[in-house]
Amino acid sequence: MSASSYKGLEERFARLGRLRDAQGILHWDRSVMMPSGAAEGRAEQLATLDVICHELITDPEIGELLDAAEGEALGDWERANVREMRRAWIHASAVDAALVEAKSRAASACEMAWREARPKADYAIVLPYLEEVLRLTTEAGKAKAARFGIPVYDALLDQFEPDARTAYIDPLFDDYGAFLPDFLDQVLSRQAREPAAVEPRGPFPVERQRELGLRVMQILGFDFHRGRLDVSLHPFSGGASGDQRITTRYSEADFTSALMGTIHETGHALYEQHLPSRWRHQPVGGARGMLVHESQSLLLEMQASRSREFLSFAAPMMREAFGAEAREEAWQPENLLRLYTRVSRGFIRTEADEVTYPAHVILRYRLERALIAGDLPLRDLPGAWNEGMKTLLGVEPPDDRLGCLQDIHWYDGAFGYFPTYTLGAMAAAQLFDAASRVIPGLPAAISRGEFKPLVDWLAENVHAKASYLSTQDLLAAATGRPLDPAVFKAHLKARYLP
Amino acid sequence: MSASSYKGLEERFARLGRLRDAQGILHWDRSVMMPSGAAEGRAEQLATLDVICHELITDPEIGELLDAAEGEALGDWERANVREMRRAWIHASAVDAALVEAKSRAASACEMAWREARPKADYAIVLPYLEEVLRLTTEAGKAKAARFGIPVYDALLDQFEPDARTAYIDPLFDDYGAFLPDFLDQVLSRQAREPAAVEPRGPFPVERQRELGLRVMQILGFDFHRGRLDVSLHPFSGGASGDQRITTRYSEADFTSALMGTIHETGHALYEQHLPSRWRHQPVGGARGMLVHESQSLLLEMQASRSREFLSFAAPMMREAFGAEAREEAWQPENLLRLYTRVSRGFIRTEADEVTYPAHVILRYRLERALIAGDLPLRDLPGAWNEGMKTLLGVEPPDDRLGCLQDIHWYDGAFGYFPTYTLGAMAAAQLFDAASRVIPGLPAAISRGEFKPLVDWLAENVHAKASYLSTQDLLAAATGRPLDPAVFKAHLKARYLP
Numbered sequence A, B: 001m002s003a004s005s006y007k008g009l010e011e012r013f014a015r016l017g018r019l020r021d022a023q024g025i026l027h028w029d030r031s032v033m034m035p036s037g038a039a040e041g042r043a044e045q046l047a048t049l050d051v052i053c054h055e056l057i058t059d060p061e062i063g064e065l066l067d068a069a070e071g072e073a074l075g076d077w078e079r080a081n082v083r084e085m086r087r088a089w090i091h092a093s094a095v096d097a098a099l100v101e102a103k104s105r106a107a108s109a110c111e112m113a114w115r116e117a118r119p120k121a122d123y124a125i126v127l128p129y130l131e132e133v134l135r136l137t138t139e140a141g142k143a144k145a146a147r148f149g150i151p152v153y154d155a156l157l158d159q160f161e162p163d164a165r166t167a168y169i170d171p172l173f174d175d176y177g178a179f180l181p182d183f184l185d186q187v188l189s190r191q192a193r194e195p196a197a198v199e200p201r202g203p204f205p206v207e208r209q210r211e212l213g214l215r216v217m218q219i220l221g222f223d224f225h226r227g228r229l230d231v232s233l234h235p236f237s238g239g240a241s242g243d244q245r246i247t248t249r250y251s252e253a254d255f256t257s258a259l260m261g262t263i264h265e266t267g268h269a270l271y272e273q274h275l276p277s278r279w280r281h282q283p284v285g286g287a288r289g290m291l292v293h294e295s296q297s298l299l300l301e302m303q304a305s306r307s308r309e310f311l312s313f314a315a316p317m318m319r320e321a322f323g324a325e326a327r328e329e330a331w332q333p334e335n336l337l338r339l340y341t342r343v344s345r346g347f348i349r350t351e352a353d354e355v356t357y358p359a360h361v362i363l364r365y366r367l368e369r370a371l372i373a374g375d376l377p378l379r380d381l382p383g384a385w386n387e388g389m390k391t392l393l394g395v396e397p398p399d400d401r402l403g404c405l406q407d408i409h410w411y412d413g414a415f416g417y418f419p420t421y422t423l424g425a426m427a428a429a430q431l432f433d434a435a436s437r438v439i440p441g442l443p444a445a446i447s448r449g450e451f452k453p454l455v456d457w458l459a460e461n462v463h464a465k466a467s468y469l470s471t472q473d474l475l476a477a478a479t480g481r482p483l484d485p486a487v488f489k490a491h492l493k494a495r496y497l498p
Helices: A004-032 A036-058 A060-070 A076-093 A097-120 A123-148 A152-160 A166-193 A206-220 A256-273 A290-305 A308-321 A333-340 A357-373 A378-393 A419-438 A442-447 A452-461 A471-479 A485-496 B005-032 B036-058 B060-070 B076-093 B097-120 B123-148 B152-160 B166-193 B206-220 B256-273 B290-305 B308-321 B333-340 B357-373 B378-393 B419-438 B442-447 B452-461 B471-479 B485-496
Strands: A227-231 A237-240 A243-248 B227-231 B237-240 B243-248
Touching: A004 A036, A004 A060, A004 A076, A004 A237, A004 A243, A004 B005, A004 B036, A036 A060, A036 A076, A036 A097, A036 B005, A036 B237, A036 B243, A060 A076, A076 A123, A076 A152, A097 A123, A123 A152, A123 A357, A123 A378, A152 A166, A152 A357, A166 A357, A166 A378, A166 A419, A166 A485, A206 A227, A206 A256, A206 A308, A227 A256, A237 A256, A237 B036, A243 A256, A243 B036, A256 A290, A256 A333, A256 A452, A290 A308, A290 A419, A290 A452, A290 A471, A308 A333, A308 A442, A357 A378, A357 A419, A419 A442, A419 A452, A419 A471, A419 A485, A442 A452, B005 B036, B005 B060, B005 B076, B005 B237, B005 B243, B036 B060, B036 B076, B036 B097, B060 B076, B076 B123, B097 B123, B123 B152, B123 B357, B123 B378, B152 B166, B152 B357, B166 B357, B166 B419, B166 B485, B206 B227, B206 B256, B206 B308, B227 B256, B237 B256, B243 B256, B256 B290, B256 B333, B256 B452, B290 B308, B290 B419, B290 B452, B290 B471, B308 B333, B308 B442, B357 B378, B357 B419, B419 B442, B419 B452, B419 B471, B419 B485, B442 B452
Parallel strands: A227 A243, B227 B243
Antiparallel strands: A237 A243, B237 B243
8 A cells, every 4th residue: 555545544534533523413412402202213313323433443444554554654643643543443343343233232221221220229120231231341341352452441441541551540549548538537527627618598590500600611711612501411521523512400509510510511621622623533633531531621620610719719700690699608718618628428429529539439440340350240239339338438328329320331331431530630630730830820810710821731731732642641741740649639638638 | 136125225225314314403403503613513524424325325236226126026105115215316326426525515615604695795705605506516417417317407406396397387487477466466455455454562572482482383283202493593494303393583573473484394394293103214204395395384384374263363372472562453363464464575585475475486496597507607696686576576675685695595505496485385275275175164273273183184195195105196195186376376366365
């Protein structure tokens, strides 16, 4: 083959990227707009697009083109693009179409069973479906592991966070597991000694919450010509390249979670909005992986916004939006900070504070490894879950709704995803720390609502890099060293035990 | 090939149908939800899907499968399905992939330019884009004409209304063109002698208009589990099979047009919602063509709803929705009927009454035939438009916003579409006349807001037939004879010169 092999690959992946964009809009529509009766038809549309994408990427010519392109004279980004193409190609071609389809069907059936099982707290309903999902996931993992020459669970990790390996994650998580019990005790007893936070009294009209969220998105630099804010049951950031769509959900009784949720999803969306347009639809031009993605949402939410500086800036906006609450003390930044940094031993991951959140993740990480390895039979999952919660957080869920039925991930076939949440939190702390060192007066800027210096730094040091560097090289280039969990712990100590 | 050729075709067309559904949602999103900066990306997504659909349907095997299937023992619907598959296959395979993609891209770019040009009344903005669209449309039309062995413009017509031919349309339109001037003079002088209609005074809040529209949709039998109502600049009915999405636009100064627009689009949507689910995604299971489609919207709007019966029923709902208007006479059915059947020599097709509407269509039909034939250069279009308006309706648009920039069709690449509006109006009159003869007490039912007998008759005699029969056979089966324009003229005489 000639020097056009690389160009041929670019064209094929551009087509794939555009189909993925189309799917992104169809997924968004399903959660935000679609009438209920259209669910089956939409599933068919998405499955058809999945099959077509799989056919495109497993075309036998792709392997030949990759071999040829690797021998061509290419620029650095082109070479990195070929590297990412090969990764995507191995992930796709390791698994045959029949297994892909069986896995997709099993996940759909299991997800439906889970929707019934969760409110009833009845794990038995979903168990046979989950057995099938786990079996097929393990089969796919083994096929990928063989192609990559890595352990099975690592192959699953690699789908969500390229190059993530258990050998690297184990010591990080063990270290946090050892750090947490004592630290959590100290934080809780310190918070018990402080005055109780004053809860602003609602109702907080949805339209006001939405306006406040839009204002904050504007302040953070969200480009509304290339994105939207809407409502869905489960908030997410999605859409297509150049068309970033984030969602939130509003409770009239509590405005705090929609606001922070909007900031969180804006962090994801800014990453996507700042990806280099030259490499749009190419593998090297996509977000690096779920670790870096989560670092961008958590940096904006946990690091920048659950801070005295941001809350000082936001307090008058909140008071203006929700004037009905007359008690002045509710709008004091100090009080808002107490509200937004409350720590507790809870059952539910998605409601957890940043101190206990890693415990939820570590539990899932250990359990899913054991499940994939065949060391933990699925029928023993509820017991192992509750035991793990007791050990890690000192609480035991009263039922499986508050235990192993709470998250959709496994029931939807996503094993290997959970660790990226906590690795992302650690990267967020490290990136924010680095930004604070090089941007003069960053805290003061945030307290004036000036996010441009921070977001520009992220755009240059993280977003613009797309998938050109590995996650570790990206962190090293941006902060001077690879992922260093000590920065996250230092952040927690500074914020919760000042 | 064996008896499985037909089944093989069904599978391929099902895949195609699901991709067309995906495109339907992406088109809807573009007009209703998409942020402006995402236009280019969306055009790429749609073009990519167009190319993939084109590849599917022009797969060399399709021709062989069609030949084989035509020799197989098939039921009546299967045989009709093969007939429609062949028609679709000829339309698609006549044009190569590069032309399909270029046409799709050119249309997207032109449509976006038109969105800018129309409010500015600046035809020059859109002219170069339209040149490209016309050039590519003509090229595609020539290729199809050669395959079907028909004239170029007939090949374009056939895309929207199978078997429609200029040789059939010319005398119908010439006849109406001859009938109109005298009739219009008589109607206008009659209306001038009647008391002037009392215009209800606004503002009419958008939210109230929307609620009224939703209520009327419910009354007409729209299934909200499989559809939505939204807002767009240019109202349309679209979406996917089982997910019918109609749009309207609201003016706070006038509620009448949004309401009738909603009824009109509901007529389109009901047709789609009642197509036989057994044949979903198959060519024989789709709507017959744009003539029948338009007949369904116009039957509900023009025949059933702009009537004394419906307006008697709707008057109290309108009064309730827009209580601010205190003058009782504004809400008298007689007054509403005057408002809703006012005839005038206007510039805008979509605002035209049913008497002058055909003149707008005849103008476009003649102009687009000249454009495709190369007899009218595009730079002369505004002048030719204004001249035609003067001849047909006796008025001359003051600018191109009120002239040749008013409709999206050409800018979106749809040449050969316009005639179906007026052919549809004629079919609507004929179908409503037939329904009135067989449904006992239909006018009385409508005056009670009971649309079920009418809609059930349409569902059985039109919607459930899908593309099983030709348009003319469908009309003959439902009404006893093929399209008969005399019924439309009789309807106009009865309503406007009673």
